[in-house]
Amino acid sequence: MDKIKTLFKQYPLALLLALSWLILSGWGLVNFCLQPSEYSEIHTTGAMLTGDTTLIGSFFEGPGGTSSTSSVSSVLNRKSLPVPASYPKSDPEGAQDSPLFHRSAAYSPEREASDLSGILPDQELYPESDPGSEPLPEEAAEPEPEYTPFASVPRTPSEPRHPLYDDVGATALDTPADYITVEDDYFDHALFLGDSRIEGMSMASGLNNADYLYLRGVGIGYMSVLDLFYVSGGRFVQEDAQLTSVLQKNDYNVFYICSGINGMGEEGPEDFARHYKEIIDLLLSYHPDALVFILSIMNVTKEYSDSNDLVNNDNINSRNYRLAQLADGKQIFYLDQNPVVCSEDGGLDPELSTDGYHIRAQHYALVSDFLRQRGIPLPE
DSSP, X not given: OHHHHHHHHHOHHXXXXXXXXXXXXXXXXXXXXXXXXXHHHHHHHHHHHXXXXXXXXXXXXXXXXXXXXXXXXXXXXXXXXXXXXXXXXXXXXXXXXXXXXXXXXXXXXXXXXXXXXXXXXXXXXXXXXXXTSOOOOOOOOOOOOOOOSOOEEEOOOOOOSSTTOOOOSEEEOOOOOOXXXXXXXXXXXXXXXXXXXXXXXXXXXXXXXXXXXXXXXXXXXXXXXXXXXXXXXXEEEEEEEOHHHHHHHSOOSXXXXXXXXXXXXXXXXXXXXXXXXXXXXXXXXXXXXXXXXXXXXXXXXXXXXXXXXSSSHHHHHHHHHHXXXXXXXXXXXXXXXXXXXXXXXXXBOGGGBSSSSSBOGGGHHHHHHHHHXXXXXXXX
């Protein structure tokens, strides 16, 4: 101790400088050791968020401003920082405005993806969904109901009063189709074929631009072999016209057939439908692109039906049921005209008829209006 005092007396300045150097050196060493410990986690996280690895070296400055370099992997190994599984694409609550979070001038999204792909191997940077979740199964589309050209409604069956017909327990409806309302020019090239009901149409329907072929008191099977009455353009043309000759001379695009009240005591419903089909085939053999409308047999009044074992509404219904099955919904259509002219009891409205099975002339307008509402686009 006496030696130190002697040296201090002899060399006071030198000892003071040496002591100062020791103090400053110790403080620098402490400062150098503490700086990475306090800030490395913050700066490393900032570098990871920005994708700029040069930030890490710039944040670890020693005394005197000298930068020490360190790679991302070494910092992670040294600090064991938690690495997030993904990184937000947007700035959460203004994080980018924080002084601790800034991007270097060399930042780019491509560089971010490149740098972080090395830190997080085999992981998506921005996963859009849970990779372990299974895709939701697609709902199977409901199959569209299969189209059928036949429709009917149940009816209370009754015991047939004659062996030439049966009771099918149902009433046929119009062929299901997208019908349109048409004007009178729709009938410019139309031919109406049938019995005395077609005769009434030729005189009182108001559709004078159509052609009419008819024969009273005979069934559909005779239409192709007997002489027919021919009306065209609202005037009578001849009384001995042949169906085939009329079909050859004229260009028709739509046919209306109404027949069946006659001959009910000659054949059953199945044979009746077969003869009807033969007439349809004959019409289409001359005009293959034309439309065919099968008009239902018109019912008789309930009083008339109850008094006749053959010409009654049960027999008519059985035959109409077979006629509706001839339709295909594409070129051939069945139209039930009975709702237009019948009363609530299902029979022909007595106020429209004088004999129980024909309608008065002034009421044929009901039928023509019905046909105007049941149009199908004509072939071009």
